[in-house]
Amino acid sequence: MKNLKMKAARAGKDLSQQQLADLCGVSRQTISAIEKGDYNPTVSLCIRICKVLGKSLDELFWPEE
Amino acid sequence: MSDYQTGYLLGFVVVLVLIVAVYFIFRKRRGGQGSMKGEYDERQQLLRGSAYKACAFSYMLEMAILLFLEGMQVDLPLTRGALYAIFFLLPIGIFAVMCIRKDAYIGIRSNLKQFITIGGIIVIVEIFVTIRYCVAGEMIVNGKLTDNCLAPGLAILFFVVLATLLIHERQLAAESGEDE
Structure with a gap:
């Protein structure tokens, strides 16, 4: 399932995938895979992404009902 | 001695x-x-794990084939050393190609240009070594491929790895524009 909330949050912060990847210490492909829903990140990486994007885990990674 | x-x-x-x-x-x-910890991110480590598994499985499969050939006393057109050389290089190639295709070969802090340069040098050197062996008649002795085939084997391995890497990098560069 695509993570559109994360993509929107990244776009809201005006960050490219590469910039977000650099800030989180991962490769650009990993960010791309998370946004596409091809990879489920660990909680540790989710927290790092949330901190960079200024969002909570619920806002970015909790599935909508 | x-x-x-x-x-x-x-x-x-x-x-x-x-x-x-x-x-x-x-x-x-x-x-x-x-250790290499920190060099690859969590997704890459996960994918490298599955590539290592495929590599180990290939080695086991090769071992079984080797035992079968030894048991059957099959006369192959290559020496035992040449067979070992091929069997040694094949799983490494499988591992490298699997990792490249899943973006897990080059670490997040690795230098791609440096890797391509070193790989390119190895290919060129091994091609020259291969030519030298062929000219000296040391590649095939008594109708059998000798263990000197390690040189062309390495050249092919690095060429395949570099070609896969370059093609994949080009695809990624094209995709990155669409993803943004």
Whole structure:
């Protein structure tokens, strides 16, 4: 399932995938895979992404009902 | 001990010392960290794990084939050394190609250009070594491929790895524009 909330949050912060990847210490492909829903990140990486994007885990990674 | 054995032992010891030296040089350059931890992100480590599994499975499969060939006493057009060389290189190629295709070969802090340069040099050197062996008639002796086939084997391996890497990088560059 695509993570559109994360993509929107990244776009809201005006960050490219590469910039977000650099800030989180991962490769650009990993960010791309998370946004596409091809990879489920660990909680540790989710927290790092949330901190960079200024969002909570619920806002970015909790599935909508 | 014969001259051959002395030379062989000396060569073995030199290679061992070189491996240890290279390890410590890299360890020092990496600030005392001996492991590759931190070089790859969590997704890459996960994918590398499955590539290692495929590599180990290939080795096991090759071992079974080798035992079968030995048991059946099959006369192959290559020496035992050549067979070992091919069987040694094949799983490494499988591992490399699998990792490249899943974006897990080049670490997040690795230098792609440096890797391509070193790989390219290895390919060129091994091609020259192969030509030298062929000209000297040392590649095929008594109708059998000798263990000197390690040189063209390495050239092919690095060429395949580099070609896969370059093609994949080009695809990624095209995709990155669409993803943004």
